[in-house]
Amino acid sequence: xxxxxxxxxxxxxxxxxxxxxxxxLEKAESGEFPQALWDEVEANGLTRVLVAEDKxxxxxxxxxxxxxxxxxxxxxxxxxxxxxxxxxxxxxKAGIAVPDGVLTxxxxxxxxxxxxxxxxxxxxxxxxxxxxxVTLIDGEVGAQAVLVALDGAAIEEDINVAREPRDTLTFDGxxxxxxxxxxxxxxxxLYGALIRAAQMAGALAYLLRQSVQYANERKQFGREIGKxxxxxxxxxxxxxxxxxxxxxxxxxxxxxxRQDDPSxxxxxxKVRADDAAxxxxxxxxxxxxxxxxxxxxxxxxxxRRLWSWRAEFGAGAHWAEQLGRQTITRGADxxxxxxxxx
Amino acid sequence: xxxxxxxxxxxxxxxxxxxxxxxxxxxxxxxxxxxVTRAQTWSGFDxxxxxxxxxxxxxxxxxxxxxxxxERSFFDRYVMLEEVLAAGAPVGGHWIGDRQSxxxxxKFGTEEQRQTILPKVAKGECFMCIGMSEPDxxxxxxxxxxxxxxxxxxxxxxxxxxWTSNAHKAHYMIALFRTDNDDKHGGLTQFLVDLxxxxxxxxxxxxLSGHAHFNEVNFTxxxxxxxxxxxxxxxxxxxxxxxxxxERSGPERYxxxxxxxxxxxxxxxxxxxEKGAAEIGRLVAHLTTLRQMSLSVAGMLNExxxxxxxxxxxxxxxxxxxxxxxxIAHEMTGIEAHIGTGSxxxxxxxxxxxxxxxxxxxxxxxxxxxxxxxxxxxxx
Numbered sequence: 265x266x267x268x269x270x271x272x273x274x275x276x277x278x279x280x281x282x283x284x285x286x287x288x289l290e291k292a293e294s295g296e297f298p299q300a301l302w303d304e305v306e307a308n309g310l311t312r313v314l315v316a317e318d319k320x321x322x323x324x325x326x327x328x329x330x331x332x333x334x335x336x337x338x339x340x341x342x343x344x345x346x347x348x349x350x351x352x353x354x355x356x357k358a359g360i361a362v363p364d365g366v367l368t369x370x371x372x373x374x375x376x377x378x379x380x381x382x383x384x385x386x387x388x389x390x391x392x393x394x395x396x397x398v399t400l401i402d403g404e405v406g407a408q409a410v411l412v413a414l415d416g417a418a419i420e421e422d423i424n425v426a427r428e429p430r431d432t433l434t435f436d437g438x439x440x441x442x443x444x445x446x447x448x449x450x451x452x453x454l455y456g457a458l459i460r461a462a463q464m465a466g467a468l469a470y471l472l473r474q475s476v477q478y479a480n481e482r483k484q485f486g487r488e489i490g491k492x493x494x495x496x497x498x499x500x501x502x503x504x505x506x507x508x509x510x511x512x513x514x515x516x517x518x519x520x521x522r523q524d525d526p527s528x529x530x531x532x533x534k535v536r537a538d539d540a541a542x543x544x545x546x547x548x549x550x551x552x553x554x555x556x557x558x559x560x561x562x563x564x565x566x567x568r569r570l571w572s573w574r575a576e577f578g579a580g581a582h583w584a585e586q587l588g589r590q591t592i593t594r595g596a597d598x599x600x601x602x603x604x605x606x
Numbered sequence: 607x608x609x610x611x612x613x614x615x616x617x618x619x620x621x622x623x624x625x626x627x628x629x630x631x632x633x634x635x636x637x638x639x640x641x642v643t644r645a646q647t648w649s650g651f652d653x654x655x656x657x658x659x660x661x662x663x664x665x666x667x668x669x670x671x672x673x674x675x676x677e678r679s680f681f682d683r684y685v686m687l688e689e690v691l692a693a694g695a696p697v698g699g700h701w702i703g704d705r706q707s708x709x710x711x712x713k714f715g716t717e718e719q720r721q722t723i724l725p726k727v728a729k730g731e732c733f734m735c736i737g738m739s740e741p742d743x744x745x746x747x748x749x750x751x752x753x754x755x756x757x758x759x760x761x762x763x764x765x766x767x768x769w770t771s772n773a774h775k776a777h778y779m780i781a782l783f784r785t786d787n788d789d790k791h792g793g794l795t796q797f798l799v800d801l802x803x804x805x806x807x808x809x810x811x812x813x814l815s816g817h818a819h820f821n822e823v824n825f826t827x828x829x830x831x832x833x834x835x836x837x838x839x840x841x842x843x844x845x846x847x848x849x850x851x852x853e854r855s856g857p858e859r860y861x862x863x864x865x866x867x868x869x870x871x872x873x874x875x876x877x878x879x880e881k882g883a884a885e886i887g888r889l890v891a892h893l894t895t896l897r898q899m900s901l902s903v904a905g906m907l908n909e910x911x912x913x914x915x916x917x918x919x920x921x922x923x924x925x926x927x928x929x930x931x932x933x934i935a936h937e938m939t940g941i942e943a944h945i946g947t948g949s950x951x952x953x954x955x956x957x958x959x960x961x962x963x964x965x966x967x968x969x970x971x972x973x974x975x976x977x978x979x980x981x982x983x984x985x986x
Binding site for chain 2: 472476479480490491493495496497499500501503504507508510511512514515518528529531532535536539580581583584585586587588589591592595596597599600603604606
């Protein structure tokens with residue numbers, strides 16, 4: 265890790281580790297947005313890691329942002345931190361000033377008339393709590409980043425399996441700022457998959473740490489269950505899955521910094537995170553036994569997020585199909601040269 | 607709990623020229639070799655091919671020049687490895703010497719051992735094998751019983767080594783013998799054994815696929831001179847452990863079924879549909895991730911670190927990936943595997959279906975590796 269990554273990692277893990285308690289998570293799931301924690305996250309600059317320094321950001325890379333995204337997932341922070349990191353990056357690329365306050369991203373069907381936005385976005389993370397949302401609208405000059413205030417939007421509330429807000433927003437001629445972002449129209453889904461893959465790697469790291477700790481504490485048959493080979497072998501598998509998802513996410517972030525088109529590595533990361541989540545959530549629950557199945561125990565804050573995130577911004581199956589089609593089109597003999605050239 | 611480290615490692619740009627050289631060489635050399643033969647990759651034996659690799663300077667690439675090496679970077683060697691594996695080159699002859707025995711002798715061997723053996727290995731003219739397993743010592747390596755009893759001027763060896771790959775074609779064995787019956791781990795010693803010595807009999811064992819690449823090697827009153835002891839008496843266990851980190855870290859731990867992946871894609875190309883795209887995409891995602899993890903371990907080895915735990919993680923994930931390949935190919939196509947006749951795909955499927963069980967046995971069983979990982983996690 266470089267210096268900025270160490271600072272970011274210490275800062276975000278310190279803050280979220282202290283403040284994302286079970287109580288805070290329970291309140292968030294019953295509908296109470298942790299505004300005070302958001303204010304601290306924002307004040308620490310964690311959501312503006314990808315914004316240029318002269319615009320008040322950290323001037324970081326995606327590799328730097330990975331530290332924040334991973335921590336957001338690892339601590340199950342009930343805030344749109346990852347979404348705000350992405351939204352701020354899109355705005356910065358388009359030269360639109362990043363507004364203060366809760367910020368999210370949205371995907372939907374939109375029409376832009378001058379600076380007036382109309383249309384509908386579904387499954388918007390924390391739509392009800394955000395002050396602003398950012399989307400990309402494809403146009404003749406490439407995609408435009410669009411910033412819109414949400415006070416004029418009609419909001420239908422909904423949630424995902426992790427009980428994170430996923431709301432439907434409807435706009436009818438809302439005032440918006442729009443500028444070319446230098447990205448393709450599908451970049452929001454792509455980079456959305458990147459932030460989820462990084463968060464999933466964090467949640468998987470939590471599952472491993474928590475499961476190992478539990479196995480070293482819980483006693484049955486007169487000894488810690490972690491002393492049994494049957495449990496050890498399962499936790500070893502969990503650890504390999506967490507490591508693979510973490511490596512794939514880091515590789516995708518590095519590619520986002522280096523390649524003009526990082527879609528290959530991002531698709532790889534989302535597929536790998538999805539596969540890892542399927543196996544790892546199952547093992548973590550099996551090791552925890554009945555207690556891990558209760559609402560009282562905190563394990564589910566991570567597992568339910570993984571079950572939601574694996575499908576958001578394209579499930580593994582969606583990205584795998586894209587990777588597969590491209591691979592078959594390039595041809596069998598092109599596979600190895602392609603993989604080694606990335 | 608120890609955190610695994612998989613820091614990203616990018617290959618230096620200057621390795622690209624080497625990669626293209628190797629590709630051009632392999633394209634020419636392997637043009638006439640059928641896919642089913644290439645599918646043997648590092649189990650495939652071809653003495654002429656090994657000699658050509660030696661002539662190219664692609665064996666012992668990182669070793670000092672005074673021992674016939676080429677003093678190239680660890681990354682150059684990594685590129686060579688992944689290229690020969692992905693192409694399915696018959697590298698089995700020199701594989702053990704290049705990967706394992708050479709580095710072992712460089713680290714623990716005597717000057718005389720290095721000077722006698724290493725230049726020949728680097729030329730692709732001298733092949734090595736590894737004598738570790740025995741009839742009663744598989745995963746429990748420290749149960750080694752083959753006895754090396756001290757006699758005047760050397761050791762008298764009695765016992766049997768088992769599952770010794772390529773012993774029938776190798777010139778030397780790096781063997782683990784018991785020199786002290788009373789000390790389980792501290793009573794083991796490594797020797798460099800000339801396989802032409804009197805008293806050694808080598809019996810190839812045919813595996814379930816009909817190939818005979820591993821052997822039973824019997825020692826009856828074999829005299830091994832003192833000069834052939836490797837390292838120090840009683841340090842065999844520690845030396846072997848260090849050696850296994852090399853054995854478990856390479857790209858051969860996820861590329862053993864790569865030829866089948868290529869033939870599977872070719873099969874789907876022919877069908878022209880989009881059937882199976884998601885399954886192929888999933889394989890590509892796993893392959894790409896494994897490569898990054900393997901490169902990360904290579905980067906740590908290059909920095910002189912000891913990524914033994916991470917190497918075990920890569921080997922375990924890699925073996926699962928390699929082993930699933932024939933199952934996935936079967937489920938996707940429903941095409942029957944063939945032996946001896948049929949298309950490239952059918953024959954490669956036939957070969958790999960049969961040999962994949964060994965992928966989670968060789969170099970440490972799946973259960974032993976996961977035990978090592980569990981210890982790293984603080985569970986043992």
